[in-house]
Amino acid sequence: MKKIIVKGLVLTMFGLLLSTVTWAQGDKASRPSPPATASGKVGGATITITYSSPSVKGRNIWGSLVPYGKAWRAGANEATIFETDKDIMVEGKKLPAGKYSLFAVPGEKDWKFMFNSETGQWGIKRGGDANMDPAKDVLTVDAKAGKAASMTEKLKYDVTGKGFVLTWENVEVPVSIK
Template sequence: MKKSTLITSIACLFMMLLSVNMEAQKFSSLDKSPLDVTAYPSSSKETSKLVKVVYSRPQLKERELSTLVPNGKVWRTGANEAANITLYKDMKIGEKAVKAGEYSLFTIPGEKEWTIILNKDINVWGAYSYKETNDVIRISAPVSSGDSLEAFSIAFADDGTMYLGWDTVRVAVPFTI
C-alpha cells in the first residue's frame, strides 16, 4: 500500500510540474513583418550559394510608400533589424569589389536611383545606430517600376541581379564574381 501511495504521489508531482512548465511557455503572436531569406543562386537544387540576404518584410497596409520609406533617408532595407547580407565569395556589387563576409544592407531611396550600402556593423536594430564611417561600399542603382507589391521583397535573377521591390518601385543591384 505504501509503495502505491508513493508511486501515485510521484506521478501527481510529475504531472503538476509538467503542467506548470507547459503554462510557462508563452509564444508570441506572428510578427507583422515576417522574416524572409533569399539567396543566389536562387535554385533550391544549388547548394553552393554565393549570396544570402536575411530581412524582414514590412507590408504597405494601405499606407503610402513615401511615408514608410522617405527619399533621402537611410533605411534598414526591410523592417525590424537591418537586413543582413552574407557574401560567401569575394564579389563585385555594381563595379565595386567586396570581400566575402557578413554585412548590414542599408539603402537610401531616391526618385530615380537608390544608394545601396553595405556596412560592417551587423546585428543592428533599424537604422538608428547607422554609422556612415563603417560603410564598406556605396553604389547607385536605378529605379524602375512594376506591378504593385504589398510586402517588401528581395529576389535574385538568374544573372545575379538582386531586385528590391515594394509597391511599384523596383531597384536592380548587379552582383558578379
C-alpha cells in the same frame, strides 16, 4: 495528500502553459513583418539576403513611411543582412566576401545601397534613424529605381543571375553583381 498532488499538477501545467505562450511570442515568424531569405548564385558566388518583410497594408510607402533621402534598414526589425561567399563586383565596385548589414537611401529614381561591416544590430535607433555607423560602410553603390510590373504587398528580395532586386509596393530596384 491527494489535494497537494492535484494542486502541484495544476501549478505545473499552468507554468508550462505560461512558458509556452511566452516562448511563442519570441517566435520571429509570428511578427507582423516576418523573416524572409533570398538566396542564389551570381557567377560563382552564393548570395544570401536575410531580412524582415513588411507589408504595404494600404499605406503610402515611398517618400512617406520610408522617406526619400534618408538611410533605411532595407527591411523591418533587425538590419538586413547581405552575405557573399566570394569577392564580387556590385555595380562595378569590389565587395570582399563576407557578411554585411545592407542599408539603402531611397529616392524617387536614384537609390544608394550601403554595405556596412557592423552586423547583428536592430535596424533603427530610438529616434527612428537607421542604426548604422557610416564610418563602417565598406561599399556604397548607386542604383536606379523603376516601376514594378505589378503591386507587391510584401517587401521582397530576389537574387538573380545578374544581381539582386528589391521589390515593394510599386517600386523595383535592381542592383547588378558580377
